[in-house]
Amino acid sequence: MTWLTDLLAEYGPDIVKSMAETGYMMLVSLLAAVLIGLPLGMTVYLTQRGGIAENRVVNLIADLYINVVRSFPFLLLVVFFIPFTRAVIGTSFGTPAATFPLCFVAVAIYARLTEQILREIQPGIPLVARALGATVPQAVFRMLLPEARSGLVYALTSAAISLLSYSTVLGVVGGGGIGDFAMRYGYQVYNDNLMYLVIVIIIVCVLAIQAVGHRTSVRLDHR
Numbered sequence: 001m002t003w004l005t006d007l008l009a010e011y012g013p014d015i016v017k018s019m020a021e022t023g024y025m026m027l028v029s030l031l032a033a034v035l036i037g038l039p040l041g042m043t044v045y046l047t048q049r050g051g052i053a054e055n056r057v058v059n060l061i062a063d064l065y066i067n068v069v070r071s072f073p074f075l076l077l078v079v080f081f082i083p084f085t086r087a088v089i090g091t092s093f094g095t096p097a098a099t100f101p102l103c104f105v106a107v108a109i110y111a112r113l114t115e116q117i118l119r120e121i122q123p124g125i126p127l128v129a130r131a132l133g134a135t136v137p138q139a140v141f142r143m144l145l146p147e148a149r150s151g152l153v154y155a156l157t158s159a160a161i162s163l164l165s166y167s168t169v170l171g172v173v174g175g176g177g178i179g180d181f182a183m184r185y186g187y188q189v190y191n192d193n194l195m196y197l198v199i200v201i202i203i204v205c206v207l208a209i210q211a212v213g214h215r216t217s218v219r220l221d222h223r
Contacts, residue, residue, distance in 0.1 A: 011194060021175070021178075028102075036111075042118065095177075110155065
């Protein structure tokens with residue numbers, strides 16, 4: 001295990017820094033997913049044909065955004081967003097700038113997952129809300145979200161794992177992160193041991209996210 005000790009001695013601080021950069025990108029993008037993606041997915045569900053807040057125009061616009069962003073190759077999306085990123089962030093280089101396009105993807109991914117989770121709710125629940133004369137906010141916060149919360153947590157777990165994968169290509173705009181570190185200091189200089197070590201770290205992170213998300217989802221499921 002001498003090779004492992006040598007790698008950690010030489011690259012340990014850089015690995016920690018790269019993991020912090022990945023953590024920043026994940027935290028900000030997941031926050032955007034919850035604050036924007038969740039309401040967006042809810043909007044698509046509520047405004048669909050036969051929904052309790054049916055609105056074809058709103059539904060079309062929200063659904064179009066989700067479809068376009070999710071179908072856009074992520075690397076090309078990052079490059080496409082460079083002018084907008086520079087206008088909003090003030091630069092197109094660095095971890096905060098790289099996080100900007102990742103947030104748009106996070107919103108689209110979680111919005112679609114939210115819609116799918118809500119579609120799995122028993123159709124009788126929205127009908128009951130209508131029959132009781134509940135307003136849309138009342139139906140959402142008292143009936144739909146409590147029923148869907150377990151699935152929404154599990155969906156957020158899946159989104160987090162997908163975003164971790166997406167974050168590995170953000171090195172093209174200097175985003176850094178653990179995946180970019182593996183490519184630059186492992187693959188590109190033929191340091192296979194370092195690359196394998198980072199891959200193991202990423203796998204452990206994914207397993208940890210999956211375990212926490214699954215346990216939380218099970219605890220929230222009272223059906």
